[in-house]
Amino acid sequence: MKKNKTAMFGLIIMGLFFCLAVLAPVIAPYSPDEISSAGANQPSLQHLFGTDDLGRDVLSRSLYGAQISLTVGVVAVVIALLLGTLAGAVAGYYGGWVDGLIMRMVDVMFAFPSIFLILAIQSMLTPNIYNVMVVIGLTSWMGVARLVRGEFLRIRQLQYVEAARAIGCSDLRIIFRHMLPNAQGPIIVAATLGMAGAILTESALSFLGMGVQPPMSSWGNMLMDSQAYMRDAPWMAIIPGLLIMSTVLSLYFIGEGIRETLSPKERNAGS
Amino acid sequence: MLEVKNLSVNYYVDEGTVNAVAGVSFELKEGEILGVLGESGSGKSTLGFALLRLIDQPGKIVGGEIILNGRDLLLLPENEMRRIRGAAIAMVFQDPFASLNPVLTIGEQIIESIILHQGVKRGEAREKAAEALRAVKIDPARIDDYPHQFSGGMRQRVVIAMALACRPEILIADEPTTALDVTIQAEILSLLRELKAQFNLSIIYITHNFGIIKELCDRVVVMHKGAIVEAGEPGAIFDHPRDPYTKKLVDCLRELR
Numbered sequence: 001m002k003k004n005k006t007a008m009f010g011l012i013i014m015g016l017f018f019c020l021a022v023l024a025p026v027i028a029p030y031s032p033d034e035i036s037s038a039g040a041n042q043p044s045l046q047h048l049f050g051t052d053d054l055g056r057d058v059l060s061r062s063l064y065g066a067q068i069s070l071t072v073g074v075v076a077v078v079i080a081l082l083l084g085t086l087a088g089a090v091a092g093y094y095g096g097w098v099d100g101l102i103m104r105m106v107d108v109m110f111a112f113p114s115i116f117l118i119l120a121i122q123s124m125l126t127p128n129i130y131n132v133m134v135v136i137g138l139t140s141w142m143g144v145a146r147l148v149r150g151e152f153l154r155i156r157q158l159q160y161v162e163a164a165r166a167i168g169c170s171d172l173r174i175i176f177r178h179m180l181p182n183a184q185g186p187i188i189v190a191a192t193l194g195m196a197g198a199i200l201t202e203s204a205l206s207f208l209g210m211g212v213q214p215p216m217s218s219w220g221n222m223l224m225d226s227q228a229y230m231r232d233a234p235w236m237a238i239i240p241g242l243l244i245m246s247t248v249l250s251l252y253f254i255g256e257g258i259r260e261t262l263s264p265k266e267r268n269a270g271s
Numbered sequence: 272m273l274e275v276k277n278l279s280v281n282y283y284v285d286e287g288t289v290n291a292v293a294g295v296s297f298e299l300k301e302g303e304i305l306g307v308l309g310e311s312g313s314g315k316s317t318l319g320f321a322l323l324r325l326i327d328q329p330g331k332i333v334g335g336e337i338i339l340n341g342r343d344l345l346l347l348p349e350n351e352m353r354r355i356r357g358a359a360i361a362m363v364f365q366d367p368f369a370s371l372n373p374v375l376t377i378g379e380q381i382i383e384s385i386i387l388h389q390g391v392k393r394g395e396a397r398e399k400a401a402e403a404l405r406a407v408k409i410d411p412a413r414i415d416d417y418p419h420q421f422s423g424g425m426r427q428r429v430v431i432a433m434a435l436a437c438r439p440e441i442l443i444a445d446e447p448t449t450a451l452d453v454t455i456q457a458e459i460l461s462l463l464r465e466l467k468a469q470f471n472l473s474i475i476y477i478t479h480n481f482g483i484i485k486e487l488c489d490r491v492v493v494m495h496k497g498a499i500v501e502a503g504e505p506g507a508i509f510d511h512p513r514d515p516y517t518k519k520l521v522d523c524l525r526e527l528r
Contacts, residue, residue, distance in 0.1 A: 096328060159369035165325055166364075167357030167384040167433065177383075181374040 007257020010250035017247060021066035028060040033215050040233035050235040052225060058239050061217040065240065068218040069199055072133050076198035077191055079137025084144025085187060089175050092152025103149065106142045114139040115204065122210040132211050136198050144190050151183035185262040192255035196248040203244050219244050272473065273299040273441055278335035280321050291317040291330065293497035299441065304467060304474040306488035306505065308481060308520070314497040315477045319443045323360055324352050358388040361434035365446040367426035371418035377429045378414035381436050388437045403432040407462060424455035428462065438470060445477045460487055481524045485509055493517045
């Protein structure tokens with residue numbers, strides 16, 4: 001991992017973004033909703049990233065937006081991981097009809113164009129960030145489920161699982177204590193990649209007006225706000241666009257880095 | 272103490288039904304080492320797993336009785352069977368490199384079995400685990416080490432410690448030395464003999480190696496195609512095999528020498 005420069009780069013960027021998001025109230029030069037100039041102004045010393053059409057400071061909004069976007073990403077991924085891991089573990093461990101049932105559910109969920117599903121659910125509920133997190137989580141667990149199932153099918157064949165059964169461990173104990181820790185590598189990879197996906201989905205939803213609601217800022221709805229002013233105030237689009245892109249890219253770098261570290265080619269040391 | 276009557280295990284595969292164990296009956300007496308001899312595919316390992324009711328899909332125990340101290344194990348509900356596994360009957364597997372969980376320390380794996388079966392506190396379980404390690408001649412100071420920090424022979428000792436931690440009456444050893452060097456193999460065999468004397472253990476030793484059977488076992492059953500074809504005292508069978516299949520096995524061994 002340490003030798004992997006792109007992964008380290010991603011890790012540094014993500015670390016920086018998380019710090020900035022947490023420190024937003026301290027370092028943001030303005031309040032995110034404060035109208036600090038008349039209309040959209042170019043980046044200047046007073047407003048490093050310029051101001052938006054309502055005269056709000058883009059830097060401050062980006063910092064607070066980072067809080068929202070990253071929180072949505074993390075929470076959605078945690079929900080997807082919990083669901084996906086549970087479904088995949090049960091399917092892979094028990095096999096047979098249980099496996100068939102769960103994996104067909106996964107197929108059905110996959111077959112659904114999830115963005116439309118999310119839009120439909122969001123239009124029925126009042127769109128707020130909590131719904132966004134839950135809905136993204138509920139529609140993105142299937143990949144994790146498939147992955148964990150595959151790992152469990154493999155690990156299930158190993159003798160130490162048989163040995164655990166032979167000392168009288170219950171199924172739950174075997175699944176959570178003996179098998180899950182051995183599947184953690186691919187799950188961590190899926191988590192980083194899934195977080196990138198969740199942040200993108202959040203941006204897309206907010207862009208369509210179904211996600212984080214104004215005046216709260218997220219990178220997605222900052223992009224939406226910029227649409228009408230693309231020509232006159234391009235910084236309004238470029239800043240949040242760059243932030244989304246660098247976050248997603250960093251997460252992909254980290255995910256790939258971990259995946260490489262875990263690949264058998266580089267894993268012969270130790271076990 | 273353990274009596275197996277007419278035990279049958281079938282595997283239902285695409286090509287049809289395979290009688291992996293076909294009506295096997297034998298008896299294991301207290302403090303005895305019983306050898307189960309057979310080539311790969313003779314059903315000897317399946318027999319071992321069946322005794323603990325660890326036969327997975329597509330296999331199934333289709334008939335017979337496994338009577339341990341008067342109770343038929345095949346009639347027990349699964350949760351009671353779990354209490355038998357590891358506590359009354361324990362098992363040691365062929366490959367010591369695969370039968371320990373790489374992410375748990377050896378201590379955690381031994382302690383787990385003790386806590387599961389004896390309901391003691393963690394501290395006490397840890398002491399008992401250290402004691403179990405001492406019994407298999409591994410320095411108890413290494414209780415917090417991970418499996419990959421041990422050699423093959425030592426790992427097999429750890430596996431044996433894990434199996435014996437709850438003082439089972441019966442140990443099923445499924446080719447426990449096949450994956451090891453010959454010198455280490457001899458060490459493990461003498462360790463098993465010692466432990467047997469120390470804990471009044473009965474052992475079912477599954478192997479394809481007549482040499483080990485002759486050296487270790489009080490009695491032997493020879494399995495071929497899922498059935499027992501011959502049973503008796505190893506020396507006698509070695510000198511005068513009656514069954515043609517046993518005769519072939521003995522001839523092979525003679526040729527090697």
